[in-house]
Amino acid sequence: MLWQGRALEAALPRALRSLDDPSDRGLARNIAASVLRWLPDLDELIDARTRMPLPDDARARMVLRMALAQALVLETPHHAVVATALPLVEGGPRRLVHGVLSSALKAGDSLPDRPLLPEPWGQRWAEAWGEKAAAAAAAAMAAPPPIDLTYKSADVVPPPGEGEVSLLPGHLRTRRAGRVEAWDAYGEGDWWVQDLAAALPARLLAPQAGERIADLCAAPGGKTMQLAATGAAVIAVENNEKRLTLLRENLERTGLPAELLHSDARKFRPEAPLDAVLLDAPCSATGIFRRHPDVLHLRDPDRLEETLRIQAALLSHAATLVRPGGRMVYAVCSLEREEGEDQVDAFLDRHPDWHADPAPAGALPEGIREEAPGRIRTLPGDLAEIGGCDGFFMGRLVRDEN
């Protein structure tokens, strides 16, 4: 997937189609994710043991990355690693792979405490957010984070079990493993998986029962469900039909109501002005690298221009949908200031009839603060002692009364 520029989740279904056993599929997924988490470090080990650097897309390098990830990250017994790696290079660079792998394993090659972040992200984040945040990001890249659940009502959150914690009403952080869809109670639809930071934009919007609210970039629907659970009348707008289907399935499972609209949000015009709008804009997604380690390999900070243009257009259009005195929350799961803080600053410059508005009481968990009124930034390292959270920016904006 790396050299094809495809996201892991998009590449996996085809890559796993010959595996029927769920545990084989789980292992294959784990190996791929571990390679992505540790790629620069694995490549350093490989390069130290080859006379000529192997091309980035050479089969031998791919097989060595997977084999070393199995041995050094997943702690698979060495004989099993060698036995599964060599058939992958049968009739090809078998001797080379065997030589590099056996010498690395015999010599006890190991990985550092935390991964090297792929370039340019480590340097870029150190400059933007400080060395401490960049080091926390590297530590967070090493392994998958805990799972946050949002419940549709605070009343149905079970008391936290061992290793679990509830950081806000309606939230539970768990270390349960395995496929979420296989957990008992999944079918009952009381909760959905949503990183704690991803659950904050809807809380910042402070939806009220009976209000008319649009969720402008809605799928797969975590935020639509939060809004609908308060009794607001929600219109969920999404331009990707496949993702809209996911949203529909999520609403069906949780039994929450929303009107779905397949449309570009820039063309959406409700019959009457809305009380509030949530704009969870398309973005680089660099803030969700803990769960999607591929994003840091696929994204290029020099290619943000088109995304920035769409975000600004979505923001300006969203502003025209809201009644005087109404509100909007703009959110991006990005660690890039251009997509977050700078977009909201530019929006406020273009729209003098809007202002940033402080977070409502109780919307944020302990440990997450507003940088300035109405501006919330979550960073790697926030809440690190209890499992961290994704990198997000959120702006809470209010339109002046006439």
Ligand SMILES: C[S@@+](CC[C@H](N)C(=O)[O-])C[C@H]1O[C@@H](n2cnc3c(N)ncnc32)[C@H](O)[C@@H]1O
């Ligand atoms: C960050 S994701 C939204 C996540 C969602 N809010 C949630 O909480 O589950 C952004 C979504 O916006 C959709 N999108 C991108 N551009 C859009 C546009 N111009 N109009 C409507 N939806 C758009 C993408 O397909 C994607 O599903």
